[in-house]
Structure formats: structure tokens, C-alpha cells
Amino acid sequence: MLLPLLTDPGQGWLLPDPGYPSYRHFVSAFGCDVQTLPVDAAHHFQPTPSQIQEAWRSNTKACLLATPSNPAGTCIQSDVFGEIAGVVSDKRGHLIVDEIYQGVSPEGEPLPTMLSKTDDAFIVNSFSKYFGMTGWRLGWLIVPDQAVDPLIRIAQNLFICPSVVAQAAAVAAFREEAIEEADRRSLDLAQKRRLMSEGLEAIGFTIPANPDGAFYLFAEVPEGAPEAETFCHQALQQVGVAMTPGIDFGDNGTERFVRISCAQPTSALLDALQRLRGLAA
Template structure:
């Protein structure tokens, strides 16, 4: 009998994809939209790396086109291993690294490997909207660990303790955070690790923004708890190849062959062209220079966004992001509902932002603003229009 799996009911369309559709519609109507909604970077990969790829495309062999091992080429995994050492003094051998078709496949395959019906998974609130549907798809249930603007969105250890128990399979968090831009403080990281050991659960940390740090540093949880930390990574943000779909997972040795196998079933092998480019990039002289340049560009834009928020929305509450691509702005002094505000802002004022309700059960009057995709002038103008829209409501 034809029909569908009842399990796919847990899946829903990515909310930013809905915004993309509305944006496309406005574009077709020739309306200019200021994009403060997307986490898509704006600086293409270093020119010298792209030149090297051009040369490879000229070679008449199957070398560049063929399958790679399911876990990625040894060279790519070795380059990543060296990079982790250089970036954060993290010791991960190539054997514990599995390349994936992007960060999404990294998270999907990790959750598929770990979760089953009846498990509980703790996620922060606010957090990236992509995780809850996946956790529920794999039959587990979500428990929310509230983080608060007044705490700089650092999790409170005693609240985490009150949430965990016998059925807790994992804690999933993003660090640096999407949507809040929070980088984890060392004492919060230590508290998480201590609890994970006491209750014996996995720590799954999405480190997509680990090189986009504006103040302070990034805490690599794997260094604190290598026996239970699984790190999710992507090359979508650095070196800015989101469409090429390449990411990686690293973690304890007993987990990685299972995650590899899941990826083999899902996509057979990670995209080879992107693997080649990333290997060249990570081993090039451009690697650290590119990150420094990009961080300076984004920092300047972040500062423009922060000043504009203070100027045009003086009652807005937010934490100045120390990492990532986003400011999470609580507009409860102006609006009741971030979702209808975002809709009107886009339709009447031509500015796209993402409503807080996509990330939080609590911050429903908030919006997430990206400061990486537009020029400083357009960021300022977008936030000026936000002020206008908030005043009009």
C-alpha cells in the first residue's frame, strides 16, 4: 500500500527558507531588500586557493572527479588535524576526524548514531532552530536549558543540573552561539563538563563559528572532555563555501567509525572538489591571514550594527556578540511579537531579519540580526528602518 513514513512528520521546513522565499518574491518585484537574515558570509575564499583549483580543473584525469574514502581523504583529515592544533592546541589525530557533506550532515549523522526513542536531549534556549526537529525525528525528546540576556546568555550550571537525569543522552549547544553570539566562559564550560561526567552524557558542540571571535577566546570543549565531546564543524563560514557542502566531526575513537558509516549510507562520500580546496586552503599561507582579515571586516560591521541599535532602538536589549555572525535583539520594549514585526519589516520596509521565536520559547519579541552579509552602510540603514518600523507599531 502506497503511503509515507509517519516519522517524517517531525520534519519541518527551515524557517529561514520561508524568509528566503518571501525575499525572492520581493526580488522578482524588483524591490531591494537589505538582508540581515542570513548567515551567509560575504568574503569569497582566498584568490590564491581558487587559482590553484582552476589549474586542477585543466588536468585530463579522473583524479579531481573520483570517489574519495567515505570519511574523506587522508590529506584533508591531516590538514584539519594540523589546523585544530594551530587554532586551539587541540590534539585530534586524522583517524578521529570524519568529513561530511556540510555541518548539517555532520549533525544529522551524529544524532542518528547516538539517539533512540526515549532518550532526552538538553538544548539551550535560545538555540539554532535546526536541532529540535532532528532530535525529535530520531525519537528523542528535547529539554530546554534557559539562558538569559542578563547573564550574557551563559548557561547556569544549577539549572542544567535540575534538567539532567538517567535518560539524558546528550547536551547539544552551539559555541560561539547562534543566535546570541555568546562565547562560552571557561567556568561555564567546566561546569558543563563536570555535570556531563557525573551523569555520563555526551556533549555535542556545534563549533561552526569557532574562528569568528571578536573578543576573548573560544573554549574547545573536546580539550576538557575528550572522552565524551563530539564536535560539529563546517567550512561554510570559513573559508566561506556554504554551497559546496563540507564539514567535519571529531570525537572519541569509539564513536567515529559509526558516524563514518552513517555518512556512507547517507551520501557515500563527502564532496571531493571541496575536500581538495579545503586541503589547499588549510595548508596555504593564506589560512591565518584570511581569518584575520575576515574577522576585522565582520568586527567593523558588528560595531556599526551595535552603534545603530543604540541610536535607532535605544530601548532594545542585547548582548554585544563576542563571536559568530549575529546580534540577538530583544525588542520587548517596542513590540509584542517578533514574528509579525519581522514580516512587516520585510514587506513594508524591505529589511529581512529572523524572528526570535524561531530560536526561543521565551524571547518571542526578539529578532536575530546578521552583520556579515551587507555593507556597513546598508547595515546602518537596515537598523534605521527597524527603528522606524518599531516606532510605527
């Protein structure tokens, strides 16, 4: 919805690399120019304000960021939000921030949000992560006042409205008991993430940037192991453990990285560690 609202075909979007792969597919499908921002562990897999400033081209129209990020689960820090918003504003561009993992945090505390620094950003969120409603395909946007009516017109032509069942489920998700359950799940995911982080490092993986939220680990495969795509294939075929190779998320130094989801039951995660121990030996 934001692509047709904010840009025309041929205009550019700045996207982190590595980053969620569907971003670049959405941008390309609309005929816009994917302009990558190489990010790495040295900067917590998040772009810096100066990097955005230098990467902005004559046809750049928007910058799309995610906090916590996918695949690394790292956050843009609160003090940096204001600087990034200032850079994009000075360029007369649009800032879009995907905060879909907001709430899925180590201590159940709110994570930094761009809303604390600017009213001009477009914030994307969903019921699928914190509320555990994956598959219901229901989310929301927080946008500047002047964007509301145009977005309503776009929505009416794309899907009219979510199903009544999905809307009723979303309303129920805001009940006190549902929020308490979502908070318990977030704490449980944080414990599983710590368990997997310690277990992976014990068998030779390296996690160069500890996640701030979400439920992923972006880990470098053990020294002596093949590159990540081959390693993932071996893990699946030989020991039955599924991981995502880093190259799915971009080309910037991802050849030896894998993304690991920690959302399975603890028993399954411990079993996966034991199986990977044999593969990594």
C-alpha cells in the same frame, strides 16, 4: 550522524532555548525527546552547570550546546566548560558542542573550546562560517577514539564521502593566504557587528547580551513596537529589511527579540539602520 551513534529513539537531548532551530528538528525527526534548557541574558544566553544538572532526566542521554551560540553569538566561558563536562560525565551522558563559529571572533583570537577541558566531548565544526564556504555542505567532527569506526560506518551509509570538488576546496582553505583572508573577514565582521550594535541601540533596540563571536545580534525591539514576529513582517513589507523573529529559535522569552545578521556590506547595513529608524519612530 551523532544522533544514531549516541542515542536510541525515546531518549532525551538537552538543548538551549533559544537555540538553533534545526537542533530540535533533528532530535525530533530521529524520535528522540527534546528537553529544553531555558537560557536568558542574565547568563549570557548559555546554560549553567547547575541548570544542566537539575534538568537531567532519567531518559536524558545527551546535551547539545553551541559556542558561540546562534542566535545570540555568546560563548560558554572556559572555566565553565570543565564544570559542564563534569556534570555530563557524572550523568554518564554525552556532551556535543557545536563550535561552527570558532574563529569568527572580535579580535581574530581563538574562542574558548571544549577541547581544552575534555577529550570525551563530540565537537562539531564546518567550513561554512570562518572559511566562508557556505553552500559547500562540508564539515568535520572531533570525537573520542572509540567513536571513529562507528561513525565511518554511519557515514558510508548516509553519504559515503563529500564530493571531490568540495574536498579540494577545503584543502585550499588551509593555505596561508586563505587563512589570512579568513582572518580579515572575521575582523571585518566584528567591526560590522559593533556598527550595527551601536546603530540599533541609537534607534531604540536593546541588546542585553553582547556577542562574543559569530556575526549576529539578538536584539529586543524598541519599546512601543509590536511583538517581534509582527515587527519583522512590517520591516520586510514596509521598508525592505529582513530580520528573523526570536520565536524561530524557541519559546523562552523570545517574543520581543529579533536576530539580525551583520554579514552584509557596510553600505547595506547603514541603509538598513536608516530604514529601521523610520519604522521604529
